[in-house]
Amino acid sequence: xxxxxxxxxxxxxxxxxxxxxxxxxxxxxxxxxxxxxxxxxxxxxxxxxxxxxxxxxxxxxxxxxxxxxxxxxxxxxxxxxxxxxxxxxxxxxxxxxxxxxxxxxxxxxxxxxxxxxxxxxxxxxxxxxxxxxxxxxxxxxxxxxxxxxxxxxxxxxxxxxxxxxxxxxxxxxxxxxxxxxxxxxxxxxxxxxxxxxxxxxxxxxxxxxxxxxxxxxxxxxxxxxxxxxxxxxxxxxxxxxxxxxxxxxxxxxxxxxxxxxxxxxxxxxxxxxxxxxxxxxxxxxxxxxxxxxxxxxxxxxx
Amino acid sequence: xxxxxxxxxxxxxxxxxxxxxxxxxxxxxxxxxxxxxxxxxxxxxxxxxxxxxxxxxxxxxxxxxxxxxxxxxxxxxxxxxxxxxxxxxxxxxxxxxxxxxxxxxxxxxxxxxxxxxxxxxxxxxxxxxxxxxxxxxxxxxxxxxxxxxxxxxxxxxxxxxxxxxxxxxxxxxxxxxxxxxxxxxxxxxxxxxxxxxxxxxxxxxxxxxxxxxxxxxxxxxxxxxxxxxxxxxxxxxxxxxxxxxxxxxxxxxxxxxxxxxxxxxxxxxxxxxxxxxxxxxxxxxxxxxxxxxxxxxxxxxxxxxxxxxxxx
Amino acid sequence: xxxxxxxxxxxxxxxxxxxxxxxxxxxxxxxxxxxxxxxxxxxxxxxxxxxxxxxxxxxxxxxxxxxxxxxxxxxxxxxxxxxxxxxxxxxxxxxxxxxxxxxxxxxxxxxxxxxxxxxxxxxxxxxxxxxxxxxxxxxxxxxxxxxxxxxxxxxxxxxxxxxxxxxxxxxxxxxxxxxxxxxxxxxxxxxxxxxxxxxxxxxxxxxxxxxxxxxxxxxxxxxxxxxxxxxxxxxxxxxxxxxxxxxxxxxxxxxxxxxxxxxxxxxxxxxxxxxxxxxxxxxxxxxxxxxxxxxxxxxxxxx
Numbered sequence: 001x002x003x004x005x006x007x008x009x010x011x012x013x014x015x016x017x018x019x020x021x022x023x024x025x026x027x028x029x030x031x032x033x034x035x036x037x038x039x040x041x042x043x044x045x046x047x048x049x050x051x052x053x054x055x056x057x058x059x060x061x062x063x064x065x066x067x068x069x070x071x072x073x074x075x076x077x078x079x080x081x082x083x084x085x086x087x088x089x090x091x092x093x094x095x096x097x098x099x100x101x102x103x104x105x106x107x108x109x110x111x112x113x114x115x116x117x118x119x120x121x122x123x124x125x126x127x128x129x130x131x132x133x134x135x136x137x138x139x140x141x142x143x144x145x146x147x148x149x150x151x152x153x154x155x156x157x158x159x160x161x162x163x164x165x166x167x168x169x170x171x172x173x174x175x176x177x178x179x180x181x182x183x184x185x186x187x188x189x190x191x192x193x194x195x196x197x198x199x200x201x202x203x204x205x206x207x208x209x210x211x212x213x214x215x216x217x218x219x220x221x222x223x224x225x226x227x228x229x230x231x232x233x234x235x236x237x238x239x240x241x242x243x244x245x246x247x248x249x250x251x252x253x254x255x256x257x258x259x260x261x262x263x264x265x266x267x268x269x270x271x272x273x274x275x276x277x278x279x280x281x282x283x284x285x286x287x288x289x290x291x292x293x294x295x296x297x298x299x300x301x302x
Numbered sequence: 303x304x305x306x307x308x309x310x311x312x313x314x315x316x317x318x319x320x321x322x323x324x325x326x327x328x329x330x331x332x333x334x335x336x337x338x339x340x341x342x343x344x345x346x347x348x349x350x351x352x353x354x355x356x357x358x359x360x361x362x363x364x365x366x367x368x369x370x371x372x373x374x375x376x377x378x379x380x381x382x383x384x385x386x387x388x389x390x391x392x393x394x395x396x397x398x399x400x401x402x403x404x405x406x407x408x409x410x411x412x413x414x415x416x417x418x419x420x421x422x423x424x425x426x427x428x429x430x431x432x433x434x435x436x437x438x439x440x441x442x443x444x445x446x447x448x449x450x451x452x453x454x455x456x457x458x459x460x461x462x463x464x465x466x467x468x469x470x471x472x473x474x475x476x477x478x479x480x481x482x483x484x485x486x487x488x489x490x491x492x493x494x495x496x497x498x499x500x501x502x503x504x505x506x507x508x509x510x511x512x513x514x515x516x517x518x519x520x521x522x523x524x525x526x527x528x529x530x531x532x533x534x535x536x537x538x539x540x541x542x543x544x545x546x547x548x549x550x551x552x553x554x555x556x557x558x559x560x561x562x563x564x565x566x567x568x569x570x571x572x573x574x575x576x577x578x579x580x581x582x583x584x585x586x587x588x589x590x591x592x593x594x595x596x597x598x599x600x601x602x603x604x605x606x607x608x609x610x611x612x613x614x
Numbered sequence: 615x616x617x618x619x620x621x622x623x624x625x626x627x628x629x630x631x632x633x634x635x636x637x638x639x640x641x642x643x644x645x646x647x648x649x650x651x652x653x654x655x656x657x658x659x660x661x662x663x664x665x666x667x668x669x670x671x672x673x674x675x676x677x678x679x680x681x682x683x684x685x686x687x688x689x690x691x692x693x694x695x696x697x698x699x700x701x702x703x704x705x706x707x708x709x710x711x712x713x714x715x716x717x718x719x720x721x722x723x724x725x726x727x728x729x730x731x732x733x734x735x736x737x738x739x740x741x742x743x744x745x746x747x748x749x750x751x752x753x754x755x756x757x758x759x760x761x762x763x764x765x766x767x768x769x770x771x772x773x774x775x776x777x778x779x780x781x782x783x784x785x786x787x788x789x790x791x792x793x794x795x796x797x798x799x800x801x802x803x804x805x806x807x808x809x810x811x812x813x814x815x816x817x818x819x820x821x822x823x824x825x826x827x828x829x830x831x832x833x834x835x836x837x838x839x840x841x842x843x844x845x846x847x848x849x850x851x852x853x854x855x856x857x858x859x860x861x862x863x864x865x866x867x868x869x870x871x872x873x874x875x876x877x878x879x880x881x882x883x884x885x886x887x888x889x890x891x892x893x894x895x896x897x898x899x900x901x902x903x904x905x906x907x908x909x910x911x912x913x914x915x916x917x
Binding site: 023030031034035036041044047055099100106107111112121122126127128129132133134140142143144147148165168172222225228229234238255258262277281 | 326327330331333334335337338339340341342344345347348351352354355404405406407408409411412413416425428429431432434435436437438439440441442443445446447472475478506507508511529532535536537538539542543563566567570571576584585588591592595596599603
């Protein structure tokens, strides 16, 4: 090779595109760190579930679901009244949130002119309420339902309404999205035939947005079912000895029963608490599965 | 019937009827507005409830609420200094944030910049599950597993049964989905063009994530952290179960601490007839909590609006 | 040249008078000389709509300004023009669909059988019962074919056997044979052309007087378009049809009368508005228009 060519070869542009080793190490390390964040969360979830199942599986039995709790005999304790109480609470909650939540969503999407001040106040309010700590709702229930003007005492109706107010924003947001998803052409077609605004809403928009609203209702209830703090503040009975039969019976719920077992220092009750948690999580799992099934089966792609 | 033939119109059908249906529609709109007003009513009632009972409380306790350093409402000579409760709240929440910010942001960056669509489809539901776990379950886990197994056995820390550390740690994981999903939203909103410009210059994925996307999404990220803090401050069951009820001015996480929320719940459980200072203390604490979280939420919303404005 | 509303049918800006021609009287030899008998027959009928200086504004800015024209019974009236000239806006005035847009205001009078449909006392719902509309993109309801058609009669409380009403409507839209065995099937399963005929049947089911069509074929393939054009020609026996179309050939094929609108800058040269340029028998518009702008448009020089 001539000296000119040698010189050229010596100073030649590096044509290899492989990145340096240290770069690759840093890149991999970074990616690994990030992935480990997700894995850590996953790990916590898995360990949590495993521990709870371990602790509680021993106490789970059919009798557990129906027996009344007993302070002296853990072996025969059960969540019967608490479970019934939770079902009643969910019933009251549903009867409250569905009309109010759907009506609010319909109003905001179909009737409200967003320029007017009170409509914007309503929207801002819903956003704020979604961020209020759940215990404050308990205080609200305490002040106005349990005592105060209505003074109904710590009964299922008070508990159901309190939880309902807590989860109402969830349903309103889900309802609004479902209504908004219905294309305007449907409304135009209906009104062009001579239907009024309400006829269009009632007979076209709401039926079409029903799956989304139902999913929203289930999500609201799954939030409400696990809430403990508001019920504590209302004065939920820590120990229910009989299953409630009406909305004016003392309020009791599964999370409250679990909490009372957790608070008990005796070690036997730890297993009971875990078993109660298993039941609670199974119910939640079932509700979410139904919501997902609803969404996949009925949600329309416009 | 052939196409085009029209049934003869009834006589008089050309006359346009007057607005007789209006009143029905108006009534419906009014009813719907009433339902929507319930949400406004709720806020009003919350404020009324909190303030109404706090007034007599503050009249009796006065400034000692803010300056006192002992909270012991059940003693013969009760003290109502809120400082230990605030310290407890901030300590637990602080630990939670120390956990949640790296884990949450790390997850968010991974999901936004690194994950394949298949990975996202698997991971996002997992985060959703974490959101759905009731807080009483987290509290139980903290008390029965984190404290004995992790802290005492594994790490050999000298913790008590009730301690702020385990509550804070598990609260961190409760907050992770909040930070992760809002930050990931913010990062996804960063236009692809910004990334492409950087990649085009030969930046690595790590550099693009940390130096281009992260700063661009900072408003949303800050909003997510503020919201996470707000959730932590307002959380009751985890601290009630795992952190105990002993108000403490100290900052040692291995000791039990009481928080604002924890003490509210505990006081409400106790026997406090209306009109007593104990009853009123629930509302005074509630008012403090409400104001704290309201302020944090307003800050967060400002930040969210900022990041939305930049790209829309 | 036809005197259709008492003045030269060119840009109303130039006209001075507002005389209204009495159909059948002012139209003498002038008509016979320049137009085939068909046109005179049309304009000698009753005017279903009379538009007087109609201006539609969005947020105060006129989108289509000062249109005056008459729409005649049992005729197909086409509205053509370049995009942005306000054709859709104009046709939506006729059944008060513009009411659904909060910022829209309508000035001038729209007389339907001599009654101003924008009068304070008039209920828009009543207006829409008698004046049906078919939209550009077929918009069947997410229900069965049967329920799509039955929706109108049910909410309007029409008497009669619902099965009969549905069948008659489907016959009217030339759709009966294709769907008679699957009336319970979801309307979304039909092809685009069938869906549009379903929408026509849906409009027919409430027994309207007038059918408005806003570019009904623009989302359809040529064969479906042809079927609907044939349908229109049959429908005009029993109904009055107003059609907006951007397809000039379609207007030439099906309509009896054609109105041509253009886009102009307003007086301050700030905003674009639609204005009526010429309204005449279709044959005239396409073969011997009075206005140069019309000629430029229909011969394809512009727009």
